[in-house]
Amino acid sequence: MWVPFTGSACLLLVASMCSGLSSRSQELRYPPERIAVIGAGIGGTSAAYFLRQKFGKDVLIDVFERGTVGGRLATVNLKGEDYEAEGTSIHPLNLHMKHFVKELGIPGPKRQGGLMGIFNGDEFVFEESSWYIWNFIKLLWHYGLNPLRMHMWIEEILDKFMRIYQYQAHDYAFSSIESLLHALGGVELLQMLNQTIDESMQKSGFSQKFINEVVAGVMREDFGQGTSINGFVGTLSLAGDDPGLWSVEGGNKRVCSGLLQTSKAQQISGTVISIEEKTRQNGRSGGIVKLYEVTYDSTSGLEREAYDIIMIATPLNHKSANITFLNFNPPIPEFSKPYQETVATFVHGQINASFFGYQHPSYFNLKHIVTVENSKLFINSMVTLYPVKIRKDALNPQIWKIFSPQPLTKEQMDLLFISYDATRVKTWLAYPHYSPPEKCPPLILHSRMYYQNSIECLASGMEMSAVSAQNAALLAYHRWYVNTDMIDQEDLHERLKTEL
Numbered sequence: 095m096w097v098p099f100t101g102s103a104c105l106l107l108v109a110s111m112c113s114g115l116s117s118r119s120q121e122l123r124y125p126p127e128r129i130a131v132i133g134a135g136i137g138g139t140s141a142a143y144f145l146r147q148k149f150g151k152d153v154l155i156d157v158f159e160r161g162t163v164g165g166r167l168a169t170v171n172l173k174g175e176d177y178e179a180e181g182t183s184i185h186p187l188n189l190h191m192k193h194f195v196k197e198l199g200i201p202g203p204k205r206q207g208g209l210m211g212i213f214n215g216d217e218f219v220f221e222e223s224s225w226y227i228w229n230f231i232k233l234l235w236h237y238g239l240n241p242l243r244m245h246m247w248i249e250e251i252l253d254k255f256m257r258i259y260q261y262q263a264h265d266y267a268f269s270s271i272e273s274l275l276h277a278l279g280g281v282e283l284l285q286m287l288n289q290t291i292d293e294s295m296q297k298s299g300f301s302q303k304f305i306n307e308v309v310a311g312v313m314r315e316d317f318g319q320g321t322s323i324n325g326f327v328g329t330l331s332l333a334g335d336d337p338g339l340w341s342v343e344g345g346n347k348r349v350c351s352g353l354l355q356t357s358k359a360q361q362i363s364g365t366v367i368s369i370e371e372k373t374r375q376n377g378r379s380g381g382i383v384k385l386y387e388v389t390y391d392s393t394s395g396l397e398r399e400a401y402d403i404i405m406i407a408t409p410l411n412h413k414s415a416n417i418t419f420l421n422f423n424p425p426i427p428e429f430s431k432p433y434q435e436t437v438a439t440f441v442h443g444q445i446n447a448s449f450f451g452y453q454h455p456s457y458f459n460l461k462h463i464v465t466v467e468n469s470k471l472f473i474n475s476m477v478t479l480y481p482v483k484i485r486k487d488a489l490n491p492q493i494w495k496i497f498s499p500q501p502l503t504k505e506q507m508d509l510l511f512i513s514y515d516a517t518r519v520k521t522w523l524a525y526p527h528y529s530p531p532e533k534c535p536p537l538i539l540h541s542r543m544y545y546q547n548s549i550e551c552l553a554s555g556m557e558m559s560a561v562s563a564q565n566a567a568l569l570a571y572h573r574w575y576v577n578t579d580m581i582d583q584e585d586l587h588e589r590l591k592t593e594l
């Protein structure tokens with residue numbers, strides 16, 4: 095169905111050619127009429143939310159989704175209960191996620207935890223203990239002051255990262271990932287994209303044993319890759335091991351459907367196939383308007399819609415979005431950065447403690463296993479899960495979630511478990527395969543077309559997608575109304591300090 099486009103005579107024309115506009119730069123143009131968001135994961139749905147906030151109630155916002163709302167946030171059902179299918183954890187300092195949950199009125203976030211061990215393929219090189227003091231002594235014994243120093247190192251980088259919330263609260267936007275990172279922490283932060291977390295931490299004097307065991311364990315669980323990932327994503331990932339992690343009651347994906355509803359965006363079910371820039375004569379004024387024509391495959395066949403602004407909120411590569419950009423000059427480049435495949439296996443069963451080097455299986459009480467790099471290991475991590483809806487009155491079945499680079503074979507399952515009676519498997523194209531020096535794709539793909547998932551080169555995560563969504567909404571707004579003084583400003587940190 096082709097929806098003819100009307101209005102917007104002054105769309106790309108200077109104010110003097112249109113009548114009845116004031117001279118304030120804010121009002122040089124008519125507001126956009128239609129905005130498309132491609133993807134209804136946390137990135138796309140939070141973009142709809144921020145776009146509505148910025149562009150007001152009249153703009154039409156369409157969100158295209160070929161699968162289910164939530165994208166990489168999903169649940170799986172096992173033995174009658176739903177479980178978080180991807181990562182579960184949201185950091186207490188993830189302020190956008192926190193705000194969404196509060197604004198949507200989703201009941202109190204739930205926390206979970208359990209003792210953790212680092213497995214090297216034969217035995218545990220470190221095991222947490224439930225007794226706090228004993229745990230502290232063990233950590234000191236194994237890793238000296240490394241854990242304490244790591245805490246300070248993370249704090250320093252998180253402090254810089256947190257500046258983004260202040261910038262965004264003041265409406266500032268950035269036109270590239272590099273300029274965003276530079277505004278947060280200068281060359282020092284930018285350099286973290288050029289180094290592996292291993293190099294970064296070695297330079298800061300952390301011991302190789304600590305890096306190979308603790309740091310590698312966390313990286314392998316969070317990103318299915320070892321300590322060769324870039325220093326920035328590595329540090330955020332380490333921060334993710336802080337106490338106080340939470341996830342959303344009922345499933346993290348609830349935030350996405352909530353945002354979609356609150357934003358009064360229209361969801362369109364279908365697969366976007368191509369985007370093409372079109373120039374059209376405007377019926378009323380005879381002026382020329384430039385629009386993006388989105389072609390998508392829906393249950394009723396190929397359809398087309400035209401938009402003023404496009405937000406792409408999915409990784410753009412052939413294996414995932416597979417969108418063709420037609421007739422752009424210069425052409426939109428291909429983004430070939432590979433994404434890492436991670437298999438999540440959900441198992442209701444009894445763990446085989448002797449596989450993990452236990453002489454006395456009855457002593458085994460770990461709920462969370464991470465691994466070091468070892469070619470004979472076929473899992474990255476495993477953790478016990480609780481249903482997304484915790485019922486106080488019922489005995490919740492204990493489910494293990496295993497992350498592995500390949501699907502587990504029957505033989506491997508028989509090694510990990512003494513017995514099991516139910517499994518589910520979900521294969522994810524989960525996150526970028528990081529290999530510093532990291533070169534980020536552009537945020538601005540074309541004059542009014544934005545690529546939110548460019549931010550994944552920095553770090554992939556729910557909060558990162560939300561940060562990028564707000565940035566893209568602000569960027570689209572300021573570029574539409576030519577507020578150049580709100581984009582890529584230097585020394586914001588110092589300036590906002592004196593403004594307050």
Ligand SMILES: Cc1cc2nc3c(=O)[nH]c(=O)nc-3n(C[C@H](O)[C@H](O)[C@H](O)COP(=O)(O)OP(=O)(O)OC[C@H]3O[C@@H](n4cnc5c(N)ncnc54)[C@H](O)[C@@H]3O)c2cc1C
Pocket residue numbers: 132133134135136137138158159160161162163164165166167179180181182183184316364365366367407408409414415416417436438522523524525547554555556557559
């Ligand atoms: C195994 C795993 C563990 C993780 N652990 C954590 C964690 O602990 N903490 C954390 O913060 N993050 C974690 N993440 C990362 C987090 O899930 C993602 O960073 C985040 O969900 C990405 O959201 P997004 O909206 O940017 O992209 P997506 O969720 O991928 O959304 C993109 C959407 O676009 C749709 N789409 C794609 N192409 C088209 C098309 N052509 N037409 C129409 N629709 C299209 C897709 O169907 C999808 O729904 C994990 C991810 C995985 C896979």
Ligand SMILES: *[C@@H]1O[C@H](CO)[C@@H](O)[C@H](O)[C@H]1NC(C)=O
Pocket residue numbers: 281284285288531
């Ligand atoms: C990172 O590396 C790229 C090339 O690999 C280089 O162009 C850039 O200047 C480097 N950035 C920093 C901050 O060192």
Ligand SMILES: *[C@@H]1O[C@H](CO)[C@@H](O)[C@H](O)[C@H]1NC(C)=O
Pocket residue numbers: 367412413416418
């Ligand atoms: C990508 O899209 C093209 C045409 O739109 C199609 O022929 C091709 O099979 C698709 N590739 C994948 C990996 O989905």
Ligand SMILES: *[C@@H]1O[C@H](CO)[C@@H](O)[C@H](O)[C@H]1NC(C)=O
Pocket residue numbers: 446448449450508509510511512513
């Ligand atoms: C458990 O692990 C041990 C040691 O790897 C292995 O020999 C055994 O076959 C596994 N399975 C069971 C059911 O004990």
